[in-house]
Amino acid sequence: MAKDRITWEQLQNLTPGNGAIQSLKDLLIAENFLDEELERFFTLRQNVHNGDKLGWVGEMDDIGWAGSGCDPTYKDANINFAEKEWKIGDWQIPLKWCYEDLQNTIAEYCLKTGTDIADLSSTEYMDDIVYPALDLAVKHMKWRFIWFGDTEAQNATSSGQITDGVDVELFKTTDGFWKQLFAVCTANEVQKTAITANEQTTTALQFSKLKESGVAIGIFDTLLESADSRIASMDGAGIFCTKSLCDALTKDLKREYKEILTWEQIFKGLDVTEYNGTLIYRVSIWDRFIQKYQNNGTKLNLPHRAVFGSPKQLFVGTPANKIISDLDIWFERKDRVNYLYSTGKLGCLIGEDNLFQLAY
Numbered sequence: 001m002a003k004d005r006i007t008w009e010q011l012q013n014l015t016p017g018n019g020a021i022q023s024l025k026d027l028l029i030a031e032n033f034l035d036e037e038l039e040r041f042f043t044l045r046q047n048v049h050n051g052d053k054l055g056w057v058g059e060m061d062d063i064g065w066a067g068s069g070c071d072p073t074y075k076d077a078n079i080n081f082a083e084k085e086w087k088i089g090d091w092q093i094p095l096k097w098c099y100e101d102l103q104n105t106i107a108e109y110c111l112k113t114g115t116d117i118a119d120l121s122s123t124e125y126m127d128d129i130v131y132p133a134l135d136l137a138v139k140h141m142k143w144r145f146i147w148f149g150d151t152e153a154q155n156a157t158s159s160g161q162i163t164d165g166v167d168v169e170l171f172k173t174t175d176g177f178w179k180q181l182f183a184v185c186t187a188n189e190v191q192k193t194a195i196t197a198n199e200q201t202t203t204a205l206q207f208s209k210l211k212e213s214g215v216a217i218g219i220f221d222t223l224l225e226s227a228d229s230r231i232a233s234m235d236g237a238g239i240f241c242t243k244s245l246c247d248a249l250t251k252d253l254k255r256e257y258k259e260i261l262t263w264e265q266i267f268k269g270l271d272v273t274e275y276n277g278t279l280i281y282r283v284s285i286w287d288r289f290i291q292k293y294q295n296n297g298t299k300l301n302l303p304h305r306a307v308f309g310s311p312k313q314l315f316v317g318t319p320a321n322k323i324i325s326d327l328d329i330w331f332e333r334k335d336r337v338n339y340l341y342s343t344g345k346l347g348c349l350i351g352e353d354n355l356f357q358l359a360y
Contacts, residue, residue: 040270041240041283041311042146042177042348048086048317054349055083086317088347089173091145093138093327097130097338118336121329126338134340138324145346146316148289149176156296163295171293174347177314181307182360184353193223193359195245198302203295206303207244214256216248219306219359220275227308227357234310234355238272238279241306242290245359246282248304249275278308306359313351320344 045054058080065075099118102108102125110124111117120126153171154160162168185192197209210216223239231237246263253259263271263282271282286305294301316323325344332339350356 040266042314042316043312044323045315045317046321047319048088048347049319050086050088050345050347052086052317053083054086054315054317054351055081056351057081058352082352084349084351086347086349087174088317088319088345089149089151090343090345091141091173092343093141093341095340098336099338118338119331120338121331134327138327138342142323142346143285144170144289144293145173145176146348147176147178147286148293149174149348150179151175161294161296161301163293164297166293176348177307177350178305180348180350181356181358184350184356185358185360188353190226191354191357193219193226193306193357195219195302195304195359198304198360201299203299203303206299210244210248210304211251214252216245216252217256219245220249220280223306223308223357223359224276224278228354231308231310231355231357232278235312237308237310238281239275239306239308240281240283242304243282243284243287245304245306246271246273246280249280302360304360307356308358309356313355315349315351317347317349318345 061078061080063075063077097120099111099120102111107125107129112119112123120130148171150161150171151174153162153168155162155164155166155168157164160168162171195210197206197215200206200209220239250261250263253261261273261275263273265271269284273280273282287303290300290303323346325342327340327342329340330338
């Protein structure tokens with residue numbers, strides 16, 4: 001069986017008699033999004049509440065003046081401080097399953113019998129299909145909130161960026177890093193390297209223009225040359241990019257200079273290489289999210305993006321002691337339905353605005 005995502009409609013079409021499969025264990029749940037490790041891309045702050053302050057100490061003003069001798073003029077030693085305020089939003093996962101939905105499908109053959117037929121707990125269907133898919137879906141939820149969250153999200157037909165037909169409530173828990181970083185570049189345009197390919201009128205042109213000779217090399221060179229010199233020395237600093245941009249750089253270097261970039265897989269879905277002494281991270285989940293969630297049917301919203309900075313300046317806050325809450329799963333005997341519920345709070349903040357350089 002092909003490794004496509006198993007939809008509900010597909011599951012209903014799978015029966016022991018149609019030759020498709022004979023056991024639920026043979027169902028292959030393909031991962032629409034690979035399981036990247038979340039906290040390689042941000043710094044988690046625990047016990048954070050709405051309205052709390054994130055503060056940091058900056059540099060001391062310049063000191064050391066010409067002159068010497070007795071009775072000098074003493075000056076104030078000014079140290080710069082800054083702070084931002086956390087805006088924490090709520091999220092929830094309310095789900096339910098009824099055994100009747102599984103009848104006349106292959107899943108019917110893993111149901112319990114008699115009075116317990118409605119209880120899906122500890123069945124092959126829940127253990128081998130629902131729980132693994134749920135674990136992955138929760139991780140995707142966090143990626144969506146943290147990078148693509150927008151408390152004012154709107155669909156494309158409502159002058160927004162979210163693909164028509166996609167529920168905008170999936171994004172409204174918090175303003176994610178992309179929205180905040182774009183705002184920084186709007187306020188200070190020197191922190192943005194423009195990618196002309198993003199401005200094209202069709203998706204095909206957005207990708208073909210990026211692949212033209214010298215374009216990708218020019219983007220990366222300008223990004224590095226324009227960045228605050230302190231960024232490169234920060235712990236964990238690198239250029240985090242969409243796969244489209246990384247692939248274009250790889251092809252451009254090979255075509256123009258016969259240079260082969262060697263990509264090393266850090267973990268499933270994240271690759272790293274080095275360009276001019278700077279680590280480059282290929283974050284393919286961004287491409288898939290943009291294709292799925294920010295597609296107006298004609299073109300994508302900024303399909304090629306890069307952030308030069310450090311995860312030490314990207315903060316995710318929660319009042320809890322972990323980012324993903326426990327799942328409450330139970331069978332309700334009164335209405336004979338299986339339920340799942342989870343809830344939590346989440347917020348995102350970037351640190352010092354001038355310690356980021358973007359290309360988009």
